[in-house]
Amino acid sequence: MIEEYKKTIFIVDDTTEIIDILETILSKDYNIKFALNGEKALKKLFGSNDLPDLILLDIMMPEINGYDVCKRLKENEKTQQIPVIFVSAMDEVDDETKGFNLGAVDYITKPFNTAIVKTRVKTHIELSEARKTLERNNEQLKSVLKLREDMADMIMHDMRNMLGTIMGYSDLLIAKHDIPSKYIKYVQNIHTQSQHLNSFLNDMLIMAKTEKTQLVLNRSLVDLSHIFYFLESVHSIVASSKGIRLVFESIGDPRCISLDVKLFQRVLDNLISNALKFSPPESKVVVKAEYPQLETDKTRIYVIDEGMGIPEEHHNRLFKKFEIIEAKAHGVHQIGFGLAFCKMVVDAHNGNIFVKNNSPTGAVFTIEL
Structure with missing residues (x-):
């Protein structure tokens, strides 16, 4: 039987008892990793290619507090997209906006309510996965649009070359004096309609460019x-x-x-x-x-x-x-x-x-x- 893939939670707290409690609450549904202070957490995260799906980060820690750890995580391109939930005692949350301004997505307060911890962790992992899926889809869409634009440019380039040939030959036929007069108007019509089609292709090119940048008038x-x-x-x-x-x-x-x-x-x-x-x-x-x-x-x-x-x-x-x-x-x-x-x-x-x-x-x- 294939074991179901589990997301990874990285807990950063200087109290082993808190880590044990959170691991007990979450280990059934998630893989758990931890660090006992901010410096060790940053070293592990910056040096690893196997990044966690969410970080539970204590605010009050010696040497480097949770706010400073969060700030450095969000400044680093490698870790800035990992959702961070602050873990704190009720009397420590004196300025929730500070954490949100640093890039945290939520707070969990001690003592823990098991249902709230599970719900908030699950919610933010799902939101993070939805964002990643959206980004992947956007990249795929950009690739498809780029391919479409390149193909359209090539097709219009080839069509304009063919139209140029048609218009050139129709000009030569109009200039000839040995063509029966009743056919001249047909050749002129071919030339005129070719000009219209060429204008249509030019319009398409202008509209395609204008979708990217503002139309500049002369x-x-x-x-x-x-x-x-x-x-x-x-x-x-x-x-x-x-x-x-x-x-x-x-x-x-x-x-x-x-x-x-x-x-x-x-x-x-x-x-x-x-x-x-x-x-x-x-x-x-x-x-x-x-x-x-x-x-x-x-x-x-x-x-x-x-x-x-x-x-x-x-x-x-x-x-x-x-x-x-x-x-x-x-x-x-x-x-x-x-x-x-x-x-x-x-x-x-x-x-x-x-x-x-x-x-x-x-x-x-x-x-x-």
Whole structure:
């Protein structure tokens, strides 16, 4: 029969009678080791690789008292995680907070109550084991996350290389003059969609880095019309191929806004791509900037489509990473990574992004800055 493993209790007391009493109470359930003074205890503990699971430490001892022993135990990396319970007479506990401040987990007073001694020892050993298990699990989780990050980095690196090849060949095909004109738009579409996928990969990399550190913005004063002009050139081919009218407009007196151009451009790129994806033929997508009359008021940017709209119960979920929203009418299962990226960037600009349903159909995404 295999003997059950027992935890080890280390008793430090200058009175052998006290050690005998505690050993009698605890030896049935635990292995017992002891030292008759603080100096011997520290020498045994610092010099051993077989450390106890809990220490019962007398306060009033000659030469080195229990408080000083506890202080040195907690200063040593090897022994600092071992739970310490002070053992003292009732009239010796004049300052319990001193022991707790030094790192002790509890007190046991003399004369001993057997049930209390057993319960407190058992409780703190279980708490210590739970902490060790949690630390081991955390280390394992860190290893798994590190492996996942490394694999994701490698995959995205390889995908970007492949995309670069696709975009390069599509550029060469577009530059050739002997390709029938009816095929040119297909090649252009391949190039455009490759650019979108490349932007998506860049967004993923930014979000992965931002989970570790705060997103750093490279702000400059920007005229939104310049961003609109660029986005119109990017999305007009896709819109035209789907029979969707893509409109950019402004309301109010234009003014420059402090933005990170590249990041904010990706935000609008995501919103416009989604609007085109979920809009039916012969519909309209409007991208609109609304400038305030007062400088203290907010500038608003809208992306408005005439698609199926979004059920209100999904509005908050849209901006969470990896949330899946079904768009059955178009046969699309949308994973909300792009919108999570949008929210992250808008939040970093101290702005706000939200969605409401359009009337009679469609959705209105609003950014306030």
